[in-house]
Structures are given as C-alpha cells and as structure tokens.
Amino acid sequence: MSTVTKIFGSKVFDDRVMKAKLPAKIYNSLRRTIDEGVDLDIGVANAVASAMKDWAVENGATHYTHWFQPLTGITAEKHDSFISPSPDGGIIMEFSGKELIKGEPDASSFPSGGIRATFEARGYTAWDPTSYAFIKGKTLCIPTAFCSYGGEALDKKTPLLRSMEALNTQALRILRLFGNDAVKCVKTSVGPEQEYFLITKEMYDARPDIRFTGRTLFGAKPPKGQEMDDHYFGVIKPRVAEFMEDLNEELWKLGILAKTEHNEVAPAQHELAPIYTTTNIATDHNQLTMEIMQKVAIRHELVCLLHEKPFAGVNGSGKHNNWSISTDTGANLLSPGATPCENAQFLLFLCAVIKAVDDYQDLLRISVATAGNDHRLGANEAPPAVVSMFLGDELNAILEAIETDTPYVAADKTKMKLGVNVLPKFTRDTTDRNRTSPFAFTGNKFEFRMLGSSNSIACANIMLNAAVAESLKIYADRLEGTEDFETALHEMIKKTIKDHKRIIFNGNGYDDSWIKEATEQRGLLNYRTTADCMPHLLDKKNVEMLTAHKVFSNRELQSREEIMLENYCKTVIIEANTMTDMAKCSYAPAIERYASSIAQNAMFKKSLDATIPCAYEAGIVKRLSVLCDRIANTADELESAVIKLSDAESIDEEAYMIRDTVLVKMAELRAAVDEAETITSKDFWPFPSYADMLFSVR
Numbered sequence: 001m002s003t004v005t006k007i008f009g010s011k012v013f014d015d016r017v018m019k020a021k022l023p024a025k026i027y028n029s030l031r032r033t034i035d036e037g038v039d040l041d042i043g044v045a046n047a048v049a050s051a052m053k054d055w056a057v058e059n060g061a062t063h064y065t066h067w068f069q070p071l072t073g074i075t076a077e078k079h080d081s082f083i084s085p086s087p088d089g090g091i092i093m094e095f096s097g098k099e100l101i102k103g104e105p106d107a108s109s110f111p112s113g114g115i116r117a118t119f120e121a122r123g124y125t126a127w128d129p130t131s132y133a134f135i136k137g138k139t140l141c142i143p144t145a146f147c148s149y150g151g152e153a154l155d156k157k158t159p160l161l162r163s164m165e166a167l168n169t170q171a172l173r174i175l176r177l178f179g180n181d182a183v184k185c186v187k188t189s190v191g192p193e194q195e196y197f198l199i200t201k202e203m204y205d206a207r208p209d210i211r212f213t214g215r216t217l218f219g220a221k222p223p224k225g226q227e228m229d230d231h232y233f234g235v236i237k238p239r240v241a242e243f244m245e246d247l248n249e250e251l252w253k254l255g256i257l258a259k260t261e262h263n264e265v266a267p268a269q270h271e272l273a274p275i276y277t278t279t280n281i282a283t284d285h286n287q288l289t290m291e292i293m294q295k296v297a298i299r300h301e302l303v304c305l306l307h308e309k310p311f312a313g314v315n316g317s318g319k320h321n322n323w324s325i326s327t328d329t330g331a332n333l334l335s336p337g338a339t340p341c342e343n344a345q346f347l348l349f350l351c352a353v354i355k356a357v358d359d360y361q362d363l364l365r366i367s368v369a370t371a372g373n374d375h376r377l378g379a380n381e382a383p384p385a386v387v388s389m390f391l392g393d394e395l396n397a398i399l400e401a402i403e404t405d406t407p408y409v410a411a412d413k414t415k416m417k418l419g420v421n422v423l424p425k426f427t428r429d430t431t432d433r434n435r436t437s438p439f440a441f442t443g444n445k446f447e448f449r450m451l452g453s454s455n456s457i458a459c460a461n462i463m464l465n466a467a468v469a470e471s472l473k474i475y476a477d478r479l480e481g482t483e484d485f486e487t488a489l490h491e492m493i494k495k496t497i498k499d500h501k502r503i504i505f506n507g508n509g510y511d512d513s514w515i516k517e518a519t520e521q522r523g524l525l526n527y528r529t530t531a532d533c534m535p536h537l538l539d540k541k542n543v544e545m546l547t548a549h550k551v552f553s554n555r556e557l558q559s560r561e562e563i564m565l566e567n568y569c570k571t572v573i574i575e576a577n578t579m580t581d582m583a584k585c586s587y588a589p590a591i592e593r594y595a596s597s598i599a600q601n602a603m604f605k606k607s608l609d610a611t612i613p614c615a616y617e618a619g620i621v622k623r624l625s626v627l628c629d630r631i632a633n634t635a636d637e638l639e640s641a642v643i644k645l646s647d648a649e650s651i652d653e654e655a656y657m658i659r660d661t662v663l664v665k666m667a668e669l670r671a672a673v674d675e676a677e678t679i680t681s682k683d684f685w686p687f688p689s690y691a692d693m694l695f696s697v698r
C-alpha cells in the first residue's frame with residue numbers, strides 16, 4: 001500500500017472502521033440511520049460510542065467534543081476528557097451513547113439573533129451520524145447540529161440537512177413520474193474550489209490591518225501585479241510546494257478528498273479543490289480545510305489569508321461551488337442522458353434549476369453576502385452582484401427550439417416536442433466556460449461562482465437546494481395525476497423557458513451595458529452590497545418558500561438577517577477603527593517625519609549656498625503636507641461617521657449608514673494615504689508595501 005492509501009482516512013471513524021469494530025447488527029442499524037434517516041435507539045448509540053471511544057483512545061485521543069457550526073461562520077468545540085474516576089483512585093476512559101448523541105454546551109455567547117437571550121444559556125448539540133467523527137489533535141470530534149433550548153437551529157448544519165431533505169422529497173416525486181421506482185434517495189453533492197493567499201508570517205505580523213481584518217486597508221499599487229499572467233498555473237515555489245504537501249497529508253488523514261492544487265491568478269494566490277462529495281460532508285470538510293490550511297501555514301512560517309479581497313487591484317479569492325444532484329443508484333440528474341427519455345428528465349431538472357435561480361436570485365445573492373465579498377464581486381474574474389446563468393451554446397439552442405417549437409438543427413432537424421419518444425439524443429455540452437457568470441453550467445453540474453473564500457458553503461447550498469425543491473414541487477404538483485404526461489411535461493418546460501429565460505446570459509458580465517440590460521430590460525436584481533440584499537431575506541415570497549419546505553422557521557430567518565447585518569456592521573467598524581488608528585498613529589507621523597527631514601535638508605543646502613536649487617524638496621514637502629492634512633481630516637471624519645452609527649434605530653439603518661458614509665470615508669482615507677506612499681521614502685514608511693507582501697514567499 002502506498003503511503004497515501006495508508007494514511008487516507010486514518011483519523012476518521014469511517015465506514016471501514018465501523019464495519020471492523022461494530023457487531024454486524026449494530027453496524028447495519030447505524031447504516032440505516034445514516035442512509036435512510038431511520039431513528040437511532042440508545043442501545044445502538046451506546047455500542048457505537050464505546051467502539052468510537054476505544055478507537056479514538058487507540059489513536060491517541062484523550063478528549064472528545066461535539067463539533068458544530070454556529071452562526072459565526074466558523075466551527076466551535078468544547079473538549080471533555082474521557083476520564084472518569086474509578087473506586088481504586090485511578091481512572092477509566094468512558095464515553096456513553098448519551099454523550100455521543102446529545103450535548104448541552106453552555107453556549108450563551110454565540111450569536112443567536114434574538115433567538116436566545118444571554119441569560120438563557122442552554123443550547124443543544126445533536127450528533128449528525130451522516131458525517132463521520134474524526135480525530136483532530138488529541139480530540140475526537142463528533143459532527144453535530146446546534147439548536148436552542150426551544151429547538152430552533154442556531155447553526156448552519158441543521159438548515160442544510162433540512163434543505164437536502166426538502167430536495168430529496170420533491171426530486172423523488174419527479175423520478176416516480178418518470179417511472180423510476182428504484183431510487184430511494186436523492187442527494188446533492190458539492191466540490192468547493194478553495195482559493196487563498198499565502199504571505200510570510202513576517203509580513204503578516206507587520207500589517208495591523210491584515211491582523212485585525214484579514215485584508216489590507218491601505219497600499220499603493222505595486223509596480224507589478226498580475227498583468228503578465230505569469231502566476232496562474234505557474235511553477236509552484238518550493239516553500240509553497242512544501243506547504244501544500246503537508247496540507248494534503250493532513251487533509252487526507254481526515255478523509256478529505258484533496259485533489260487539485262495550483263497557483264491562482266494573483267501573485268501569492270493559490271487554489272485547492274477536492275473531489276465532490278455529499279453536500280453535508282463537503283461543508284464539514286470545507287470548514288476543516290480552511291482551519292487546517294491556516295494551521296499548516298503557520299508551521300511553514302506562512303500565513304494563509306482567506307479573505308475575499310486581501311489586496312485591492314488584483315484577483316480576489318472565491319470558492320466556486322460545483323453543485324449537482326444525484327441518486328443513490330449512481331445517476332447524476334444534471335447530466336444529459338444517453339436516451340431521449342433520460343434527456344426529458346434531464347431537461348426537467350435543468351428547468352427546475354433555471355426557475356429556481358430566477359425566482360430566488362435574491363436568496364442566492366444573500367447567501368454569499370459578507371462585507372468582504374462585497375469588495376470582490378464584479379471584478380477580477382469574480383462574477384458581478386447581478387445573478388444570471390450561463391448554459392452554453394448547445395443547451396441554449398435546445399431551449400430556444402423548445403420554446404419556439406422550431407427544429408433543433410443539430411439533432412436531425414427533429415422538432416423539439418418533449419414526448420419521451422421524440423426527444424432527440426444530445427450529448428454533453430462542450431462549450432467554453434464563462435468566468436464572469438455567477439452560475440455556469442459545466443456539462444453535468446453547475447458552478448456557482450459567487451461564494452467568497454471565507455464563506456461557509458452551507459448558506460449557498462441551503463438556498464440552492466430549497467429553491468430547486470420549490471421548483472420541483474411546483475412541477476410535481478402539476479404533473480401528478482395528469483392524463484397526458486408527455487404533453488403536460490412539454491408545456492411545462494416550454495413555459496419555464498418563456499418565463500425565466502431572462503436569467504440566462506452568455507455574454508460578458510462585466511459590461512456596463514449588461515448591468516443596464518439586466519436591471520432595466522430584464523428586471524433582474526442588482527444588490528451591490530450586503531446592506532442592500534440582506535433585508536430581502538425577509539421578503540414574503542422568501543419566507544413563504546423557506547418555511548413551507550421547513551428549511552427555516554420564521555424566527556430562524558429573522559435571526560439570520562439580524563446576525564448577518566450585525567456581522568457586516570461589526571466587520572466594517574473594526575476596519576474603520578483600524579484605519580483611523582493606522583492613519584493617525586503611524587501614517588501621518590511617518591509622513592510628517594519624512595517631510596520634515598526633507599525640509600531640513602533643503603534648509604541645510606540653502607545655508608551652504610543660497611543658490612542650490614531645492615524645488616524637488618519644496619515640491620515634495622508641499623504635496624506631503626497637503627496629503628497629511630487630508631489624511632488627518634478624513635480620519636477625523638471617519639471617526640465621526642463611526643460614532644454617528646449609534647444614532648441608528650435598527651440594524652438595517654446602521655448597515656445603510658455604513659454603506660453610505662463609513663465605507664465612503666474609508667475609501668477617501670485610503671486614497672490619500674496610498675498617494676502619499678508613492679512619494680515617501682521607503683525608509684520612513686511604517687508598513688510593508690504591496691510589492692513586499694505579494695512577493696514575500698520565495
């Protein structure tokens with residue numbers, strides 16, 4: 001066995017271990033819980049817990065934790081050791097079924113958006129057996145859902161599981177209509193491409209803005225950025241290669257299918273992509289991947305930046321969510337099939353996605369909304385904030401032929417009537433990719449490109465699954481019990497294309513003319529910022545859909561809106577405070593020192609000989625003095641804008657004020673400091689430059 005096959009999954013209590021360690025009866029009953037959602041009885045839980053503990057202890061674990069994903073966007077853990085006193089004064093290592101299936105963390109300090117007051121400390125964590133337990137360090141981590149005392153979800157996993165269930169229910173109804181009775185379960189899978197930057201720890205330590213906010217808040221454009229396209233897929237530097245090697249090993253041990261690694265477009269930018277897996281597991285794995293990337297980087301004296309736009313002017317970091325729907329019998333429902341019948345089914349699922357993306361474009365935008373991602377969307381190969389879909393030429397032609405009842409030329413001029421017997425065979429689309437499209441069909445899956453690199457993929461997939469479940473439900477309601485299935489199917493697909501073709505766009509998403517056409521002619525939404533989109537989470541149609549499929553309750557939705565806006569406001573306020581601090585306490589004094597040293601030089605020169613020219617010195621001193629005044633004044637104005645936020649009467653209003661005043665002043669302050677950087681001696685400049693940081697790893 002190669003080393004990789006040996007270490008892969010070695011820290012995971014996966015199917016192989018369960019099979020080997022559990023009595024057959026227990027194993028089969030656990031499998032039924034994992035595969036079919038059958039309730040687990042305490043006897044089984046006790047047996048699993050005991051085997052899990054023995055395995056974990058054998059592998060060096062001393063503690064266990066319920067590992068969950070609160071609404072902070074990161075994961076949470078509270079370790080308990082397995083020890084229990086024994087009568088002889090020693091200890092035994094113990095872990096019960098009760099401890100496995102339920103935890104009661106005193107977790108009052110997590111954001112709950114009003115679901116739970118601080119004095120109501122209790123929250124519950126409940127084991128999610130569909131995601132395997134694993135060992136991190138010396139701790140056995142048990143993936144769990146997290147909810148309040150009253151049963152409301154306080155995490156991202158619970159609604160994600162609910163959305164998968166909603167899609168499963170509706171997709172099965174559709175499959176039955178096509179005579180498919182063998183499929184027991186439909187699941188979505190995802191392969192998220194994780195982009196990130198690596199800079200040296202030395203650079204990181206020297207930049208308070210990166211340390212406090214994850215991104216640079218100042219920095220003049222370097223002489224060289226990504227103009228030469230020489231970093232993308234370029235030779236990986238040895239130090240980065242060592243980091244990647246180490247990272248792969250850690251991920252493989254945790255059963256994470258790390259597959260592709262390469263240099264990305266911007267200097268210092270890289271990407272890691274795993275093989276796709278069930279959405280729930282992919283979400284857990286992506287959270288772990290982000291955590292481990294940061295840990296491994298430190299071992300190499302590097303820092304891994306997961307911010308969406310750590311450096312202005314070069315590519316930001318996204319997390320493209322490659323999403324598909326498949327059955328337990330191994331069929332990918334987004335893959336054009338081999339027979340006309342399969343293609344009719346494929347077209348129905350395709351239409352369900354088209355309808356979902358159009359009807360719930362706002363929810364998709366909301367699902368990726370963060371202060372950081374607002375800076376990324378709309379430039380440097382990240383899609384714009386207007387949601388649209390790219391299907392490619394062949395699929396477009398097919399949809400057009402269906403809509404207009406005209407022959408589909410590429411397929412023997414067969415008229416596109418969607419009767420299962422007359423639909424022509426067509427193969428996988430091989431058209432080009434579109435980097436500016438938020439939602440691109442890539443042959444047998446959709447690539448949702450709007451997610452930012454720090455986003456949990458849970459949110460985007462919750463909305464996507466729920467919206468598609470809703471389309472499928474509407475279809476199933478219409479088709480079930482119809483006399484003439486083929487005609488009804490054909491009419492329904494035709495209607496979907498007519499009603500929703502506005503969302504399909506194959507051109508350049510960055511063109512101003514597209515944004516104009518999208519918003520003015522097609523009526524698509526353009527929510528530029530988190531402040532613009534977040535309140536729409538509570539729009540009637542969104543609440544109705546999400547509650548109808550039991551993905552969120554009303555209260556859970558309100559809490560999410562509040563938490564996301566609070567997060568936006570806090571993030572920007574921390575950025576603003578960091579900026580005023582850096583401007584007042586570091587930049588302005590440094591600029592003053594440099595200007596005064598130049599002024600003194602000029603005076604020395606003049607005292608030697610009054611005819612020595614000092615135009616250079618005078619010019620610089622003048623420019624820097626003007627800039628320094630501007631920096632000081634703008635920093636004051638920024639500070640006042642932040643103080644004024646306390647006048648806001650609601651979190652929505654505070655977010656609007658941030659968008660309209662604080663972010664505007666931040667941009668002005670940055671412009672003044674960046675201009676000063678271009679004429680100040682490096683010896684006086686207090687922080688590393690863009691060039692220093694972007695080219696720091698050699």
Ligand SMILES: NC(=O)CC[C@H](N)C(=O)O
Binds near residue numbers: 195315318319
């Ligand atoms: N080449 C690429 O796919 C770049 C994507 C880009 N970094 C983004 O923000 O999404």
